[in-house]
Amino acid sequence: MKRRRTYVCGLDAAFGVVGGKWKALLLWELDQGVRRFGELRRALEGISEKMLIQQLREMEHDGLVHREVFREVPPRVEYSLTDFGRSLNKAMEPLGDWGEEHKARIEALHL
Amino acid sequence: MKRRRTYVCGLDAAFGVVGGKWKALLLWELDQGVRRFGELRRALEGISEKMLIQQLREMEHDGLVHREVFREVPPRVEYSLTDFGRSLNKAMEPLGDWGEEHKARIEALHL
DNA sequence: TCCGATTCTTACCTTTTGGTGAGTACCCGA
DNA sequence: TCGGGTACTCACCAAAAGGTAAGAATCGGA
Structure with a gap:
């Protein structure tokens, strides 16, 4: 966006x-x-590798995500939330609860 | 989206x-x-009439917004939130607070 | 020597979103 | 008769988001 x-x-x-x-x-x-x-690629069904990296990079730039590279072969990269990211996630909890509660209704809207 | x-x-x-x-x-x-x-058009600076109507229509369809037409000349149409819309707005409050708190930091990211 | 695993990177294309500007319909008052 | 105010509606175009598919780098093991 x-x-x-x-x-x-x-x-x-x-x-x-x-x-x-x-x-x-x-x-x-x-x-x-x-x-x-x-x-992550397996967890977010349907996401392309390009999108996944793009989003992760932006979130890293925004200070939400921490990226750690391990110089191994094959390469290993670990992603985790920063405190800032965790605080955002917490702020979204009520919204997640609301969505959970009304999920069925919302899905029914466009059938 | x-x-x-x-x-x-x-x-x-x-x-x-x-x-x-x-x-x-x-x-x-x-x-x-x-x-x-x-x-609404004046409140959301920068929105085009086309977008405004499109969004309002979708929100009406989703049950978030109520639309009432007064058959007058010139025409008058009033928009208001439904209970469903108000419940969503309430669920977004913590997210709004989070954003308010970190607004400056977020804006500073892309300068 | 070739394959597989893993994390990207790139070029190209399609879909979706958003913007512009013109036009419609109505009645009132100048 | 003409312009103003309000709430749209439409056709067309531009920008942004997102998808596809191929390739690159590395080393160990078959």
């Missing part, structure tokens, strides 16, 4: 960093624990 | 209805009170 230069309110700013199709899902998955690239 | 047919978690479902560039802002604005079309 293209960013605004300035945000009109907090919600707007928050959507600046978790907007798009995959970031909220990544945040949730990484909140469960440290994950390797391949694990 | 294009919808998934099914959602993998509650957060995913919630993003299904508030995803995109404008809906969260509209929800917030309508939570302040009943608004006419023109008022």
